[in-house]
Structures are given as C-alpha cells and as structure tokens.
Amino acid sequence: MAVKVLVVDDSSFFRRRVSEIINQDPEMEVIGTANNGKEAIAQTAALKPDVITMDIEMPVLDGISAVKKIMESNPTPILMFSSLTHAGASATLDALEAGALDFLPKKFEDIARDKEEATRLLQQKVKEIGRRRISRFNRPRPATPTASAPIRSSTVTQPDRSFSTRQFEPKAPEADFRASGKKYQLVAIGTSTGGPVALQNILTQLPANFPHPILLIQHMPAAFTPAFASRLNSLCKIQVKEAENGDMLRPGVAYLAPGGKQMLVEGRGSGQKLKVFEDDSPRVTYKPSVDITFASAAKSYGDGVLAVVLTGMGADGREGARMLKQAGSKIWAQDEKSCVVYGMPQAVANAGLAEASIALGDVAMRISREVGCG
Structure with missing residues (x-):
C-alpha cells in the first residue's frame, strides 16, 4: 500500500516540486495539497493522509498552529520544511514541540551533496514516518503537563503520534x-x-x-x-x-x-x-x-x-x-x-x-x- 501524502505550502511552485518528487517513488502518492494551515486541517480530516509535509510560514494559519490543531483532532505524522536561519530553527523546534516528527530545510539541497541525493533524502524521510504511522500510530490520549514538572512517557503498546514531551504520561x-x-x-x-x-x-x-x-x-x-x-x-x-x-x-x-x-x-x-x-x-x-x-x-x-x-x-x-x-x-x-x-x-x-x-x-x-x- 502506497504512503498517502498531503503537501502543504503557500507556494504553488514548491507544492508542485515536492509533489513531483514524492510521486516519483511508486511507494508514495500525493493525495492532496493545501496552501495554508486552515486548508491543511480540513484536508487532513477529509483525506486521512498517512503523512503531511508542512511549511512553517503561511497565510491564514501558520504551520505551527496547524500542527497543534491537527494533533488535537486528527493526529498525523508531519514533516516540516524550514528556512536555515535562527528564526527558522526556533520555529522548527516549536513545531517539533507541537507534535511534528521531523524536518528538512526548505532548500533541502543545502544538506545534500547533489539534487539526486536531496530527492532521495526527502523520499526516505516521508516514507519512514509514513510507514511508522501505518503500522503502529494511534490517537494520543490527552495530558495536562506543567512547565515546572517534566513528564515522562509510559511504556504503552501504541505510542502517541506526536511524540511531544507534553503528551508523555507520568x-x-x-x-x-x-x-x-x-x-x-x-x-x-x-x-x-x-x-x-x-x-x-x-x-x-x-x-x-x-x-x-x-x-x-x-x-x-x-x-x-x-x-x-x-x-x-x-x-x-x-x-x-x-x-x-x-x-x-x-x-x-x-x-x-x-x-x-x-x-x-x-x-x-x-x-x-x-x-x-x-x-x-x-x-x-x-x-x-x-x-x-x-x-x-x-x-x-x-x-x-x-x-x-x-x-x-x-x-x-x-x-x-x-x-x-x-x-x-x-x-x-x-x-x-x-x-x-x-x-x-x-x-x-x-x-x-x-x-x-x-x-x-x-x-x-x-x-x-x-x-x-x-
């Protein structure tokens, strides 16, 4: 079964580029796109993708806010795209804390030797987190953490989708x-x-x-x-x-x-x-x-x-x-x-x-x- 992917970005060029790379792999399929966080939430509920690629900076609703809402309503593995700046790094860490599983630089060639390697890296990351979701992810249970008391995960058969420290149970x-x-x-x-x-x-x-x-x-x-x-x-x-x-x-x-x-x-x-x-x-x-x-x-x-x-x-x-x-x-x-x-x-x-x-x-x-x- 192909890994079903939702591509979210406010740039039509980047959506098309990422979709083409993903669809080159017969084990993956782009089943939808969205150009802002609000559309991403709606598309996630309607299409039930196995994995989402998400930009951080978008109009209407940004990527971090979208990650939080998706994890609350339809928890789904998310790969973030980020700029290689200090502000981009901080925002990406916020997205991971919100529940995203992994990230790549928006210019993901920056961490690869050539275009072919960059393509393989994106495909590999999407497949890895998408397959994990298919085989073992379920809806997270609610938790109410406090900033002063770090919370640890329980040994459960099915771990939370978000892997956020805020959802680890004591x-x-x-x-x-x-x-x-x-x-x-x-x-x-x-x-x-x-x-x-x-x-x-x-x-x-x-x-x-x-x-x-x-x-x-x-x-x-x-x-x-x-x-x-x-x-x-x-x-x-x-x-x-x-x-x-x-x-x-x-x-x-x-x-x-x-x-x-x-x-x-x-x-x-x-x-x-x-x-x-x-x-x-x-x-x-x-x-x-x-x-x-x-x-x-x-x-x-x-x-x-x-x-x-x-x-x-x-x-x-x-x-x-x-x-x-x-x-x-x-x-x-x-x-x-x-x-x-x-x-x-x-x-x-x-x-x-x-x-x-x-x-x-x-x-x-x-x-x-x-x-x-x-």
Missing part, C-alpha cells in the same frame, strides 16, 4: 532496575530523526548535580544547533551548550555537537577536552557523526562511558558503539515502541552491542540510577 520508576555499580566518567547520547524531542525528554529530568559531562550528537543543520542548545539550557537543571573547540569537559554540562562539524574527545585521565572542526570529507555522511564522537570517547575514556543510541534513520552510531563496547563501556538503545524511527537503535541492537533496549520514558531515570545520582 510513569513510576521501574522497581526491577538496579544500577550495575560500574564507574563512569562520561555519558554520550547519539540520535537523529525524533531526537530533539527525545533529548528534551531525557535532559529535563536529569538533576543539577549530575556527576559527569554529557556529549550530545544530534543530526541537525548548523543553523539549528545554537537555537536547540539554548532551548535545552533554558529548560534543564543541568547546563547545556553548543560545543566549542577546546571546551574542557565538566561534570553536569551537556555539550551539543555543532551542525555541519565533527566533535571529538581528546586527552586522557582528568584533562579531556573537545576538538570541534569542519569536516569536508565526502566519505562522511553525517556531520556531526555519532560514530566519530563515540570512537573518540572510546580512545579517551576506555571503559568509562555510558552510551545511549536513540531514535533515528540509518546506522550511525553502530561502529562507534562497537569500539566503546570493545573498550569495556556500556551501550543502551531506545526500544522500538518509543522510537519515531527505529533505524539507529536497531542497528546497535542487531549487532549485539546494546546491553538493554529501553523505553524513552525510562532513559533518564536509568541513566541517573546507573551513574549514582538517581
């Missing part, structure tokens, strides 16, 4: 989980599609006295990572910052790898610092790359790393996790039910590298207990 700590007693020096987390909301869910639950530095590797354009780090820092008890070259790693600080660059750990003992650099290699697909950061952590910290691979397409993180495992570090993966896309955690799990597969709502609690502060 869950009692797992009585059967016991810390291993292993000593750590670093926590490293790698993710891609669905990662912004997953990272927010985890990091907002960590205590201010978290005893180790945290490395965050999120596949994201360069224009987005400063806004994302700033947002996380404003919400979390720990400090979150975009990593800079030469940063000394400090306990209770999370360092987000800058988009378009690589982040390495250098040094041993108690003097580790970060090397952040431009990577022009055509052989490296992801910038930042989970594999590259994990591999450097294995060299610097040996068996002292707790690494977690979260939701995301592809297999980035598998080989870095292999190096960490060989050095004696511990690897966890997010479980399939709570992932937006199970690709990255599945690659780690299928390679026999993950010691546990964990629901998103349990990750923060388990990390805290495992490192001795929960």
Whole structure:
C-alpha cells in the first residue's frame, strides 16, 4: 500500500516540486495539497493522509498552529520544511514541540551533496514516518503537563503520534532496575530523526548535580544547533551548550555537537577536552557523526562511558558503539515502541552491542540510577 501524502505550502511552485518528487517513488502518492494551515486541517480530516509535509510560514494559519490543531483532532505524522536561519530553527523546534516528527530545510539541497541525493533524502524521510504511522500510530490520549514538572512517557503498546514531551504520561520508576555499580566518567547520547524531542525528554529530568559531562550528537543543520542548545539550557537543571573547540569537559554540562562539524574527545585521565572542526570529507555522511564522537570517547575514556543510541534513520552510531563496547563501556538503545524511527537503535541492537533496549520514558531515570545520582 502506497504512503498517502498531503503537501502543504503557500507556494504553488514548491507544492508542485515536492509533489513531483514524492510521486516519483511508486511507494508514495500525493493525495492532496493545501496552501495554508486552515486548508491543511480540513484536508487532513477529509483525506486521512498517512503523512503531511508542512511549511512553517503561511497565510491564514501558520504551520505551527496547524500542527497543534491537527494533533488535537486528527493526529498525523508531519514533516516540516524550514528556512536555515535562527528564526527558522526556533520555529522548527516549536513545531517539533507541537507534535511534528521531523524536518528538512526548505532548500533541502543545502544538506545534500547533489539534487539526486536531496530527492532521495526527502523520499526516505516521508516514507519512514509514513510507514511508522501505518503500522503502529494511534490517537494520543490527552495530558495536562506543567512547565515546572517534566513528564515522562509510559511504556504503552501504541505510542502517541506526536511524540511531544507534553503528551508523555507520568510513569513510576521501574522497581526491577538496579544500577550495575560500574564507574563512569562520561555519558554520550547519539540520535537523529525524533531526537530533539527525545533529548528534551531525557535532559529535563536529569538533576543539577549530575556527576559527569554529557556529549550530545544530534543530526541537525548548523543553523539549528545554537537555537536547540539554548532551548535545552533554558529548560534543564543541568547546563547545556553548543560545543566549542577546546571546551574542557565538566561534570553536569551537556555539550551539543555543532551542525555541519565533527566533535571529538581528546586527552586522557582528568584533562579531556573537545576538538570541534569542519569536516569536508565526502566519505562522511553525517556531520556531526555519532560514530566519530563515540570512537573518540572510546580512545579517551576506555571503559568509562555510558552510551545511549536513540531514535533515528540509518546506522550511525553502530561502529562507534562497537569500539566503546570493545573498550569495556556500556551501550543502551531506545526500544522500538518509543522510537519515531527505529533505524539507529536497531542497528546497535542487531549487532549485539546494546546491553538493554529501553523505553524513552525510562532513559533518564536509568541513566541517573546507573551513574549514582538517581
């Protein structure tokens, strides 16, 4: 069955362009278009698409408002299109918080090497989130969160469509989980599609006295990572910052790898610092790359790393996790039910590298207990 797509944009040229790219793939079909958020809401109710592509800036009703209303009435996986500006990044993060699952730059060639790769990337993202919806998404249950008390997801058979942190239900700590007693020096987390909301869910639950530095590797354009780090820092008890070259790693600080660059750990003992650099290699697909950061952590910290691979397409993180495992570090993966896309955690799990597969709502609690502060 083809993935049914609704294309929403106020530009007739862009609607036509996106529709042509989607219809080139026999596994997808554009079943309708809309030129503003109000039309998108009506078309979603009438056509029941499997996935929606949505612009942010539109007349009558903007994309963020449309996402919120669609998630309230007819929850549907949504891929946002955004400009590569600070304002565009902030708006995209608002859309993800409202319930959108993923995003691409409006000029999505900006994060691809050529037109053909850009076409494949758009097709892949639409199919991934559309297929997940067909197989396992259902209507979300209402929740009433508060800004002062982050809410965690429950382990349910069918997770919420929106994957918004605001729709995670409170869950009692797992009585059967016991810390291993292993000593750590670093926590490293790698993710891609669905990662912004997953990272927010985890990091907002960590205590201010978290005893180790945290490395965050999120596949994201360069224009987005400063806004994302700033947002996380404003919400979390720990400090979150975009990593800079030469940063000394400090306990209770999370360092987000800058988009378009690589982040390495250098040094041993108690003097580790970060090397952040431009990577022009055509052989490296992801910038930042989970594999590259994990591999450097294995060299610097040996068996002292707790690494977690979260939701995301592809297999980035598998080989870095292999190096960490060989050095004696511990690897966890997010479980399939709570992932937006199970690709990255599945690659780690299928390679026999993950010691546990964990629901998103349990990750923060388990990390805290495992490192001795929960």
